[in-house]
Amino acid sequence: MGRVVLVTGVARDxxxxxARQLAAAPGVDRVIGVDISPPRGDLGAVSxxxxxxxxxxxxxxxxxxxxxxxxxxxxxxxxxxxGRVTAKExxxxxxxxxxxxxxxxxxxxxxxxxxxxxxxxxxxxxxxxFSEDMDARRIGAVGFVKDLNEVEAxxxxxxxxxxxVRVTTLRTASALGPGLSTPLTxxxxxxxxxxxxxxxxxxxxxxDTDLIDAVEHATLRxxxxxxxxxxxxxxxxxxxxxxxxxxxxxxxxxAVATFGQAMRQARLADFSREQVAFLTFGRGVETTRMRExxxxxxxxxxxxxxxxxxxxxxxxxxSERRVRAAExxxxxxxxxxxxxxxxxxxxxxxxxAEGVRHDG
Amino acid sequence: MGDAEIIPIGTRGKPGRxxxxxxxSSSARSLATRTxxxxxxxxxxxxxGTSERxxxxxxxxxxxxxxxxxxxxxxxxxxxPAPTPTEPPTTRDHRHPTPGIPAVDWMAGFTNAAVExxxxxxxxxxxAFLAFLRRRLTGDYTVDEYGFDAEITQRFFMTAIRPVxxxxxxxxxxxxxxxxxxxxxxxxxxxxxxIPIDGLMTMVxxxxxAHRFLRPLGADLVFRLPVVSEIxxxxxxxxxxxxxxxxxxxxxxxxxVWPEGFKGIGKPYSERYKLQRFGRGGFVSAAIRTGVPIIPxxxxxxxxxxxxxxxxxxxxxxxxxxxxxxxxxxxxxGPLGLVPLPSKWIIEFGEPIRTDVYDAGAAEDPMLVxxxxxxxxxxxxxxxxxxxxxxxxxxx
Numbered sequence: 110m111g112r113v114v115l116v117t118g119v120a121r122d123x124x125x126x127x128a129r130q131l132a133a134a135p136g137v138d139r140v141i142g143v144d145i146s147p148p149r150g151d152l153g154a155v156s157x158x159x160x161x162x163x164x165x166x167x168x169x170x171x172x173x174x175x176x177x178x179x180x181x182x183x184x185x186x187x188x189x190x191x192g193r194v195t196a197k198e199x200x201x202x203x204x205x206x207x208x209x210x211x212x213x214x215x216x217x218x219x220x221x222x223x224x225x226x227x228x229x230x231x232x233x234x235x236x237x238x239f240s241e242d243m244d245a246r247r248i249g250a251v252g253f254v255k256d257l258n259e260v261e262a263x264x265x266x267x268x269x270x271x272x273x274v275r276v277t278t279l280r281t282a283s284a285l286g287p288g289l290s291t292p293l294t295x296x297x298x299x300x301x302x303x304x305x306x307x308x309x310x311x312x313x314x315x316x317d318t319d320l321i322d323a324v325e326h327a328t329l330r331x332x333x334x335x336x337x338x339x340x341x342x343x344x345x346x347x348x349x350x351x352x353x354x355x356x357x358x359x360x361x362x363x364a365v366a367t368f369g370q371a372m373r374q375a376r377l378a379d380f381s382r383e384q385v386a387f388l389t390f391g392r393g394v395e396t397t398r399m400r401e402x403x404x405x406x407x408x409x410x411x412x413x414x415x416x417x418x419x420x421x422x423x424x425x426x427x428s429e430r431r432v433r434a435a436e437x438x439x440x441x442x443x444x445x446x447x448x449x450x451x452x453x454x455x456x457x458x459x460x461x462a463e464g465v466r467h468d469g
Numbered sequence: 470m471g472d473a474e475i476i477p478i479g480t481r482g483k484p485g486r487x488x489x490x491x492x493x494s495s496s497a498r499s500l501a502t503r504t505x506x507x508x509x510x511x512x513x514x515x516x517x518g519t520s521e522r523x524x525x526x527x528x529x530x531x532x533x534x535x536x537x538x539x540x541x542x543x544x545x546x547x548x549x550p551a552p553t554p555t556e557p558p559t560t561r562d563h564r565h566p567t568p569g570i571p572a573v574d575w576m577a578g579f580t581n582a583a584v585e586x587x588x589x590x591x592x593x594x595x596x597a598f599l600a601f602l603r604r605r606l607t608g609d610y611t612v613d614e615y616g617f618d619a620e621i622t623q624r625f626f627m628t629a630i631r632p633v634x635x636x637x638x639x640x641x642x643x644x645x646x647x648x649x650x651x652x653x654x655x656x657x658x659x660x661x662x663x664i665p666i667d668g669l670m671t672m673v674x675x676x677x678x679a680h681r682f683l684r685p686l687g688a689d690l691v692f693r694l695p696v697v698s699e700i701x702x703x704x705x706x707x708x709x710x711x712x713x714x715x716x717x718x719x720x721x722x723x724x725x726v727w728p729e730g731f732k733g734i735g736k737p738y739s740e741r742y743k744l745q746r747f748g749r750g751g752f753v754s755a756a757i758r759t760g761v762p763i764i765p766x767x768x769x770x771x772x773x774x775x776x777x778x779x780x781x782x783x784x785x786x787x788x789x790x791x792x793x794x795x796x797x798x799x800x801x802x803g804p805l806g807l808v809p810l811p812s813k814w815i816i817e818f819g820e821p822i823r824t825d826v827y828d829a830g831a832a833e834d835p836m837l838v839x840x841x842x843x844x845x846x847x848x849x850x851x852x853x854x855x856x857x858x859x860x861x862x863x864x865x
Contacts, residue, residue, distance in 0.1 A: 233689045233690075233692040233693040233698070233708075234689045234692075234708065234710075235708065236708060236710050236712040236713050236716075237614060237615045237616075237707045237708065237712075237713045237716065238614060238712075238713075238716060240712075243712070305695075306695055306696075307694075307695025307696035307697075307698065307699055308695055308698055308699055309616070309698075309699040309702060309703070311612075311614075311615075311616045311702070342611070342614065343612065343613075343614050343616065344612070345612055345616060345618075345702075345703075347608070348608040348610070348612070349608065350608070351605075351606060351607055351608030352607065352608035352609075354607070361695075362695075390692065391616075393614055412611070427606065429607040429609075432603050432606050432607050433603065436599050436600070436602075436603050439599060440595075440596055440599060442576070443576075443579065443580065443583065443592075443595065
């Protein structure tokens with residue numbers, strides 16, 4: 110007999126795609142999608158139950174359908190959940206209720222939580238790379254960071270009370286993908302990208318299909334524990350903005366926060382406090398445990414994930430094509446013939462021999 | 470003088486060339502037209518016998534004013550003035566140079582400039598430079614996981630700091646053979662000079678003499694300050710915490726650490742070359758855990774660049790920074806007081822202290838960690854004293 114999986118948060122794009130993919134996976138009998146609002150796209154073989162996880166109805170669904178695996182994907186940042194108060198209500202209270210329902214169920218064997226690397230927060234005291242056993246450095250976390258920490262704490266409590274259930278927590282980096290709509294993709298789609306003056310944060314990205322694959326991997330493999338999931342390498346925000354060919358608009362931190370208020374009211378992009386902190390200090394997570402213990406290898410690095418996303422959006426005013434054209438024009442004007450220019454461009458592109466050997 | 474060509478001055482050109490403004494000055498107006506209001510003759514003001522108004526022709530003062538402005542011995546006084554009232558006065562537009570220079574000359578100028586800047590082999594070098602600019606503009610470069618940008622560090626930061634190290638502080642470097650050619654190592658140095666310039670100088674010294682990048686560990690203040698944080702990350706700095714130090718050392722980097730921290734850099738001038746407490750010895754446990762050698766490094770000269778004679782603790786607390794320096798020249802001379810004094814520097818890399826002889830559990834033994842910390846501290850202190858004796862004078 111195959112597994113019966115309950116997936117929360119299927120109204121969103123990522124949850125819906127994950128549920129569909131899981132329904133097609135071998136060894137999975139049924140997938141039940143749960144959310145407050147109906148999904149926007151096609152759910153395929155997934156049966157949808159319109160239920161609020163804050164409602165005892167969810168316990169009845171788990172009991173009646175003899176669910177053995179719960180994948181909790183509806184922990185969302187405030188901008189996606191529709192406001193700070195609603196987000197807290199859904200994230201924290203929703204998770205409590207869901208875990209209460211799970212604790213009652215005798216059939217439950219696996220619990221997978223899709224958390225986020227936002228759980229580490231962002232501050233000037235952060236180490237370069239967070240590993241799974243580190244906590245957020247800033248004491249008194251607020252907003253989404255606090256929500257995430259509380260949610261994870263409840264899940265750890267659940268794991269203690271039900272040692273027979275395998276509990277896996279995935280802390281995923283910011284997802285990027287061509288069709289994906291998150292606060293971060295909305296930010297990168299702005300025609301002029303506001304940045305925090307004098308800071309250049311490091312960022313890690315995860316391709317959206319990699320994210321879905323990682324959650325599927327964690328659902329189907331019998332590995333317990335907490336894992337960071339991110340693409341290899343890091344990118345600087347300035348680098349990302351340049352690759353999009355968009356002009357950056359550096360402004361002081363407090364101005365970004367004020368500007369963010371206006372943007373949020375106009376529903377253009379999310380500039381919550383934790384998002385501004387992320388745009389100031391950035392964050393990097395260590396993914397050794399993901400590779401060695403979880404056994405998951407993302408198909409794309411941070412840079413490749415970003416490249417794929419950048420290719421799907423309209424290039425900005427300083428696109429690579431224009432910069433190349435300007436370079437060719439300048440060389441052509443100075444150097445003469447076209448062949449010569451092509452030759453020179455090729456010669457220039459080959460990076461100069463490294464005068465200094467650099468280890469690592 | 471008979472055969473010399475006499476060039477008349479002040480009578481042929483258009484009047485009002487002085488300021489270039491649309492409206493000529495009153496004196497120019499008076500020169501331009503006969504109808505202009507005659508200047509009030511102030512005979513008392515113009516002493517007889519000045520070169521402007523030759524005494525032999527005093528009658529001209531009443532008649533042709535323009536002709537009388539300059540001494541014109543050969544010119545008859547009856548010559549009419551050059552300008553006509555219909556012609557507009559000279560303006561800035563008449564002086565604009567661009568319409569006069571053909572495009573070919575511009576090209577030749579640029580080519581010559583390129584040869585000047587890039588040398589004879591300028592074409593490929595200019596192409597390489599433009600490609601570099603293009604890569605930077607389109608974000609086509611990579612950084613490591615700490616945000617270190619090797620390209621910009623080597624091509625820009627090091628190039629900018631090098632002249633200061635070589636020409637301003639005239640750094641004398643000793644013991645570069647003690648820096649390993651590969652693998653991890655921990656460079657531990659004394660800290661001084663009000664502003665961490667000694668860190669920058671050690672970076673450029675390691676880069677130029679050992680051909681490796683020094684990766685400094687910085688206080689969290691570095692990452693809290695705008696601009697500083699951005700440059701620090703790109704230059705290879707990371708936060709001074711055990712996780713980052715061990716991670717970098719495992720990655721085979723040369724890591725630089727200044728364990729005195731703000732206590733060392735912000736100490737008064739009277740306590741110069743007296744080492745402060747070496748933190749809590751975290752750097753030693755990091756080195757023992759990763760088994761890399763510790764290279765005690767002594768920097769002489771950095772104490773004198775900004776002699777710290779005072780501090781404004783209340784203002785510093787208000788701004789959330791460790792101290793506000795008062796030196797003999799700052800803030801007295803304003804920005805000029807920020808120029809460091811050109812003291813003579815000596816950087817000596819000492820003999821490496823091996824840590825791979827200790828077993829894995831040694832890092833958890835506080836007594837052993839304290840002992841190694843003291844050993845490093847004493848080595849640096851003794852080297853400082855001997856270097857001070859060898860140094861002839863502060864600015865020598």
